[in-house]
Amino acid sequence: MFKIDKKSTECRARAGQLKTATNIIHTPVFMPVGTQGIVKTLTYKDIEYLGYEIILANTYHLYLRPGHELIKRAGGLHNFTGHKKVSYLTDSGGYQVFSLSDLRKITEGGVVFRSHLDGSKHLFTPELVIDIQEALNSDIMMMLDECPPYPATEGYVRESLELTLKWAKRAKAHKQHNHQLLFGIQQGGMYKDFRRRSAEELAALDFDGYAIGGLSVGEPKDLMNSVIDYSTDMLPQDKPRYLMGVGTPLDILNGVEMGVDMFDCVLPTRNARNGSVFTANGILRIKNQRYMEDSRPIDPECDCYVCRTYSRSYIRHLYKANEISALYLLTLHNLYFMKNFMNNMRKAILSDDFLNFKKKFLEKFLNNVNI
């Protein structure tokens, strides 16, 4: 399922291929978020144009509306959406339960919550979350976990980890479909011993991949990086490692350097819709007055359709005039930037030049001048 093409000799970065029921995903990979099965503002031909091999869809949203049973009757997510050749990773829904819904109550059985749509009451159990994702027929499923807040006491994190490990066993035992991959999620807060225990217990269950969970929850960046640093070493070497909800180009470079293979984040798409886009020289905010008559493309170094066709001046005008087309253009550019960034990173790993690539990229990107 997961084949490592190349390991860096300078660091823990690796380039690999993850085979799913749908296609082969080249790692390191960034997965754009497509809550309803499609990245916001885009359609499938854009995903094909951009070359993304996998997108993330949200179990919580699809469960509430239109419902996993409806999607199952439509032949699963690929048939329902018509997006046949791109892999779907579905999350467990746990994160959205905590961020979007009301009245959350966690018991050993699962988590009770109220829908953000109509206030209706629901129970997610480790088993139901597998059932839902099997109905969706996604390519990669995630187990239900509990993510401790930051900061959290050792006692809280210990108890939370025990629960997550029980849920991991139940998820694994409940899985029916062989063609869908199931990833375990490492928890343990900022406690190294708990992270180790979590990694070891999950490895014993032999998941198809392992996510590092419970990060990007408000802890300092250094602490996050130190947890990633030791966690990747604790997780099996021959399976894909997925850092959930991360992140910025800098975070991704750091993650890859430490041996992470997969990332997802709403940042490139949400920021695009807020008028903030990536360029080789840093971040550009299209609303800025100084782009009012700037006839240059968003990123003069970018080959994307948007940069080959549209000026900053016109995109800024469309954005200020609340034209939906502007949100599309900014999203398309940002995801092209991210895909190009990941492609170049993979090439650098294959030619064992990752650290040089990272240095050169960041020198320009963090310098943030002449934009």
Place this chain on the structure above:
Amino acid sequence: MFKIDKKSTECRARAGQLKTATNIIHTPVFMPVGTQGIVKTLTYKDIEYLGYEIILANTYHLYLRPGHELIKRAGGLHNFTGHKKVSYLTDSGGYQVFSLSDLRKITEGGVVFRSHLDGSKHLFTPELVIDIQEALNSDIMMMLDECPPYPATEGYVRESLELTLKWAKRAKAHKQHNHQLLFGIQQGGMYKDFRRRSAEELAALDFDGYAIGGLSVGEPKDLMNSVIDYSTDMLPQDKPRYLMGVGTPLDILNGVEMGVDMFDCVLPTRNARNGSVFTANGILRIKNQRYMEDSRPIDPECDCYVCRTYSRSYIRHLYKANEISALYLLTLHNLYFMKNFMNNMRKAILSDDFLNFKKKFLEKFLNNVNI
């Protein structure tokens, strides 16, 4: 500039070619509305995909924001937008002054109004409206006119027509650029004698084309059709005739039958964003509960990207979930439908089969069953 390829022997329908500074426009033509230079939710590659040769941009909006001087400095509308190979028709701004702005005061000099954006006070004169459109460097410009409401007294319409005719002379006299076409606008309310006088005076000024104005303002359909019926005969035979703000497929068929060459309307795009789309069998409202699990495309007879990729069920889901992608898909389909409709109509005229085409199209379209 305007060449007639074929006149129907059965009715007044005609197929022609209108040459602009940018390209050749095949008539009869439907022009989608692109207020800010692009059709809402789309980008230029969609216009190319759909095959539209001309789109309408709104002078009023572009004048207020970002301003015609800025667009002039950017090299005109084609350079500002990056849309190099599609013709632009710009309207006079008069209609938006009446529909969007406050404090309108008409004098012989022009019309004073307040911006709907910031309340600032502006004066549109026949000369300024030409200056603005020359700054925009559109392919087809429209003269400023006054459009009487319906109903209006004979006295009101007479006075209004005199004003519009004075403005026509001033517009024509003020035009500087030879490469931009300028269309006159026939007014005269529902009064045949005024319509004749308007047509004759405009013809004497030798415009590049003639619009039929002052319709679709609340009058009964029969009355509208009777005004179109006699007006097309009054207007020069060798110049394009443009029915402004119309309309539905039925209205367009009737207009073409009576000798109209050009149409524009927000209907296919605005209705799409409201979830209402055309099919060969009539109008489909995607919000309808009965499409919840309908795996068919919007229009099984349609070859567009949307119909080849997406189901009613999924588009309905995206629409209900307020996903922007749904607005794009519905808009793209509707404009594909309209372009295909216009292409087929032109083919029918060329093979002198227009009335049969009209009959067959309407039999299915108005039947509205099995959708």
